[in-house]
Amino acid sequence: MEEIKPFELTREFADSLKGAIERNDDDFILQSLEGVNPADITETLEEFTTDESKHIISLLDTQIAAEVISNLEEDTLRRFLRVFSPEGIASYIDYIDSDDAADILNELPLKVREEVISSLSSDEKAEHIVDLMRYDEDVAGGIMAKELIKANLNWTVEQTTEEIRNQAENVSKIFSVYVVDDKNKLLGRVSLKKMLLARKGTLIKDIYDEDLISIKTYDEEEEVISVMRKYDLEAIPVVNMQNNLMGRITIDDVIDVMTEQAEEERQLMAGISEDVEEDDSIWMQTRARIPWLVIGLIGAFFGAEVIGLFESDIAAIPIMAAFIPLITATAGNVAIQSSSIVVQSLANKSVFQDSTTKRLTKVIIVALLNGILLAMLAFAISYFRRGDINISLIIAIALSCVVLLASLSGTITPIILDKLGINPAAASGPFITTFNDILGLAVYFAVAYIFF
Amino acid sequence: MEEIKPFELTREFADSLKGAIERNDDDFILQSLEGVNPADITETLEEFTTDESKHIISLLDTQIAAEVISNLEEDTLRRFLRVFSPEGIASYIDYIDSDDAADILNELPLKVREEVISSLSSDEKAEHIVDLMRYDEDVAGGIMAKELIKANLNWTVEQTTEEIRNQAENVSKIFSVYVVDDKNKLLGRVSLKKMLLARKGTLIKDIYDEDLISIKTYDEEEEVISVMRKYDLEAIPVVNMQNNLMGRITIDDVIDVMTEQAEEERQLMAGISEDVEEDDSIWMQTRARIPWLVIGLIGAFFGAEVIGLFESDIAAIPIMAAFIPLITATAGNVAIQSSSIVVQSLANKSVFQDSTTKRLTKVIIVALLNGILLAMLAFAISYFRRGDINISLIIAIALSCVVLLASLSGTITPIILDKLGINPAAASGPFITTFNDILGLAVYFAVAYIFF
Numbered sequence: 001m002e003e004i005k006p007f008e009l010t011r012e013f014a015d016s017l018k019g020a021i022e023r024n025d026d027d028f029i030l031q032s033l034e035g036v037n038p039a040d041i042t043e044t045l046e047e048f049t050t051d052e053s054k055h056i057i058s059l060l061d062t063q064i065a066a067e068v069i070s071n072l073e074e075d076t077l078r079r080f081l082r083v084f085s086p087e088g089i090a091s092y093i094d095y096i097d098s099d100d101a102a103d104i105l106n107e108l109p110l111k112v113r114e115e116v117i118s119s120l121s122s123d124e125k126a127e128h129i130v131d132l133m134r135y136d137e138d139v140a141g142g143i144m145a146k147e148l149i150k151a152n153l154n155w156t157v158e159q160t161t162e163e164i165r166n167q168a169e170n171v172s173k174i175f176s177v178y179v180v181d182d183k184n185k186l187l188g189r190v191s192l193k194k195m196l197l198a199r200k201g202t203l204i205k206d207i208y209d210e211d212l213i214s215i216k217t218y219d220e221e222e223e224v225i226s227v228m229r230k231y232d233l234e235a236i237p238v239v240n241m242q243n244n245l246m247g248r249i250t251i252d253d254v255i256d257v258m259t260e261q262a263e264e265e266r267q268l269m270a271g272i273s274e275d276v277e278e279d280d281s282i283w284m285q286t287r288a289r290i291p292w293l294v295i296g297l298i299g300a301f302f303g304a305e306v307i308g309l310f311e312s313d314i315a316a317i318p319i320m321a322a323f324i325p326l327i328t329a330t331a332g333n334v335a336i337q338s339s340s341i342v343v344q345s346l347a348n349k350s351v352f353q354d355s356t357t358k359r360l361t362k363v364i365i366v367a368l369l370n371g372i373l374l375a376m377l378a379f380a381i382s383y384f385r386r387g388d389i390n391i392s393l394i395i396a397i398a399l400s401c402v403v404l405l406a407s408l409s410g411t412i413t414p415i416i417l418d419k420l421g422i423n424p425a426a427a428s429g430p431f432i433t434t435f436n437d438i439l440g441l442a443v444y445f446a447v448a449y450i451f452f
Numbered sequence: 453m454e455e456i457k458p459f460e461l462t463r464e465f466a467d468s469l470k471g472a473i474e475r476n477d478d479d480f481i482l483q484s485l486e487g488v489n490p491a492d493i494t495e496t497l498e499e500f501t502t503d504e505s506k507h508i509i510s511l512l513d514t515q516i517a518a519e520v521i522s523n524l525e526e527d528t529l530r531r532f533l534r535v536f537s538p539e540g541i542a543s544y545i546d547y548i549d550s551d552d553a554a555d556i557l558n559e560l561p562l563k564v565r566e567e568v569i570s571s572l573s574s575d576e577k578a579e580h581i582v583d584l585m586r587y588d589e590d591v592a593g594g595i596m597a598k599e600l601i602k603a604n605l606n607w608t609v610e611q612t613t614e615e616i617r618n619q620a621e622n623v624s625k626i627f628s629v630y631v632v633d634d635k636n637k638l639l640g641r642v643s644l645k646k647m648l649l650a651r652k653g654t655l656i657k658d659i660y661d662e663d664l665i666s667i668k669t670y671d672e673e674e675e676v677i678s679v680m681r682k683y684d685l686e687a688i689p690v691v692n693m694q695n696n697l698m699g700r701i702t703i704d705d706v707i708d709v710m711t712e713q714a715e716e717e718r719q720l721m722a723g724i725s726e727d728v729e730e731d732d733s734i735w736m737q738t739r740a741r742i743p744w745l746v747i748g749l750i751g752a753f754f755g756a757e758v759i760g761l762f763e764s765d766i767a768a769i770p771i772m773a774a775f776i777p778l779i780t781a782t783a784g785n786v787a788i789q790s791s792s793i794v795v796q797s798l799a800n801k802s803v804f805q806d807s808t809t810k811r812l813t814k815v816i817i818v819a820l821l822n823g824i825l826l827a828m829l830a831f832a833i834s835y836f837r838r839g840d841i842n843i844s845l846i847i848a849i850a851l852s853c854v855v856l857l858a859s860l861s862g863t864i865t866p867i868i869l870d871k872l873g874i875n876p877a878a879a880s881g882p883f884i885t886t887f888n889d890i891l892g893l894a895v896y897f898a899v900a901y902i903f904f
Binding site: 258286292293343359 | 489491617625626627648649663665680681682704706707711717719722723731734737750752757760766772773775776777778781788789791793794795796797800806817821825829833834882885889
């Protein structure tokens with residue numbers, strides 16, 4: 001017995017395929033891809049040019065090709081769609097689940113979209129897709145698929161099994177059968193396990209489970225994620241206001257959303273303004289990075305103006321300048337810590353949230369504690385190195401004020417962004433450090449000014 | 453027909469429960485919790501004291517209580533375990549899946565652990581748990597559960613259905629039946645859908661699917677996540693070196709791991725050294741934040757030493773000091789951008805990775821482009837504000853050097869950390885900004901020194 005394991009994707013494999021395309025050796029290509037999981041073919045094609053990919057896709061069985069296409073990353077997909085005719089796209093869409101199909105159609109210009117929809121072989125599919133395209137991308141309706149198995153309350157297990165048999169080709173993954181009444185209102189669900197174990201002739205209404213968790217079409221994707229995660233669900237039915245069964249969301253879509261969100265947050269925290277990866281072009285990388293660098297630069301010039309106000313003081317006591325990075329670095333670190341704690345608690349929204357006053361009081365106490373600890377340490381080190389009690393006092397006082405102010409700004413900024421409908425993680429990035437650099441410098445020199 | 457929706461958790465509900473505990477009104481508590489999903493009970497108990505929670509748990513049906521306990525967060529769980537006797541814990545463990553059970557036992561002191569295991573009512577469960585506890589937490593063996601349904605190749609569909617019936621209580625979620633030979637070697641799987649649709653008397657060997665993706669007990673959790681995500685799996689079988697079926701990992705466990713990883717990365721990037729949340733105590737928050745603030749502070753004192761070397765220059769040209777934050781802020785921003793791009797590409801490991809030389813060349817070109825753009829801008833602004841060509845030249849030259857060096861250090865650090873087995877996201881935190889602050893200052897003053 002040979003070992004069963006995921007197909008091993010290698011650069012050699014990709015290169016041998018590329019060679020075969022150049023030689024026009026279609027037999028070799030087909031042989032190489034025989035039995036390879038469509039997800040692996042997709043991963044390989046991500047490395048190929050659009051023309052190479054089109055060649056390979058045209059050789060594949062339509063159903064496999066459809067799966068390969070539906071797995072592509074958004075930007076590769078967009079390039080792909082340009083080289084296929086509307087009829088070509090439609091032939092693949094016939095095999096793609098309605099949620100992925102709607103996503104693909106959303107990438108197309110309006111005219112092509114209409115052509116693709118009118119070329120679809122199934123009217124039901126066309127209807128499903130048009131229905132799904134009405135929803136925003138980030139609500140449950142925009143993530144759900146129309147493919148699901150439902151059974152009427154009064155059906156027998158055999159009737160339901162027959163329905164599964166009829167739909168088997170359309171619905172690839174069945175976790176449970178949703179139970180509806182004559183008006184398509186969602187009543188509950190029956191797991192396949194229960195159906196398998198049921199005696200012959202059993203009615204659905206005698207075995208179905210009423211304790212069903214569902215979600216509304218207009219619920220936000222964060223809500224979908226948190227409900228599915230909390231209740232460990234692999235699929236969740238989606239209903240409209242009237243509790244009519246509209247679709248279902250499966251866990252793999254939720255995982256995709258989670259992955260996207262994690263990447264988006266990482267980019268926001270790092271001050272990268274586009275979805276950019278290491279293998280993107282030099283031009284894309286530069287374009288993604290320059291905006292926040294420029295904003296940081298301009299912020300720093302404002303900082304320079306603040307320092308410039310005290311030029312004569314610095315000339316008199318040049319050692320003042322040596323502690324500028326101490327102030328700005330601490331301000332930045334504290335602000336990022338504070339904002340990330342708030343971002344975390346916004347991500348895991350609890351129903352048992354403390355009041356704003358209570359939360360801010362806590363932030364202030366923590367900030368005072370941290371500030372005093374750091375101030376004492378900074379006082380000790382600077383006095384030990386410089387032996388100037390005035391300078392050390394200024395540093396200690398400025399540092400505790402800066403920690404307090406940076407904590408407050410780091411806490412409040414993500415809350416405000418969230419209220420404005422902006423991803424609060426944006427507050428944990430260069431914006432907050434730039435802002436706190438200027439704030440910190442102002443405090444430092446103000447304290448120094450008062451003291452001298 | 454009433455609307456079916458997730459149970460609404462509110463503070464009022466929690467308060468009414470707390471009141472009932474004080475009044476010792478057990479009937480009210482039981483009535484309130486009737487039909488409430490265990491995951492919701494868990495969420496409520498997270499807000500209660502350990503004694504209050506113990507009271508509620510003791511009232512619940514053991515199976516529901518077990519589920520409530522297994523959903524608790526790690527630190528709440530740890531507090532809980534202290535107030536139960538080993539026999540009490542064992543009675544719950546009887547109802548908890550082996551993977552969660554092993555996690556719970558890992559929280560216990562060795563002696564209590566042995567007592568709990570010897571008090572378990574099922575020898576098989578005890579064996580399973582002991583087996584699972586041998587694996588590291590972050591490999592497939594440490595995530596998998598022993599509960600699964602397997603069928604011998606030569607069984608009929610009816611025999612397999614009977615096995616499902618027998619195991620129904622132990623295995624809550626069945627996605628597919630794993631097919632093994634007489635030596636427990638994994639051969640493939642049969643979906644429940646296929647079993648339901650199969651004709652009577654069909655042999656498993658005639659309907660099973662050989663194209664099965666499995667994972668090894670010793671594969672790392674990142675590998676588990678990436679395989680399950682790539683192939684859209686809701687469950688994956690885990691095998692040992694000899695391809696014997698050892699357990700299975702379900703998607704809900706993978707989602708938990710993903711959530712944990714996202715939180716860990718956020719904390720690393722923000723320089724928070726413990727898993728701390730907004731509702732944790734003031735003491736915990738301070739303890740989690742102070743280490744990186746102190747490290748940043750000490751780093752800044754090194755920076756101060758660098759600046760101190762040029763004290764007399766600053767006294768002569770005090771405006772030099774005004775551009776210190778410009779240098780340090782840009783160095784930090786560039787380094788964080790670079791490291792986060794590397795962290796991202798380490799997270800989505802591609803088999804088609806470019807060579808190190810090619811990757812570094814690209815980093816250098818992007819850095820030069822960014823550096824030159826920023827330098828030109830900084831030259832223009834500083835000349836416009838100050839009218840001193842020398843100062844503007846120093847800033848421009850220093851800035852482009854700093855962007856280049858910060859790009860390189862931001863790229864290399866996470867790669868080194870990853871090689872050392874440390875989470876590379878640690879390189880996107882205060883460490884990299886502190887390091888680059890010092891580096892930036894050294895470059896800035898060195899350039900200034902050469903020019904004057």
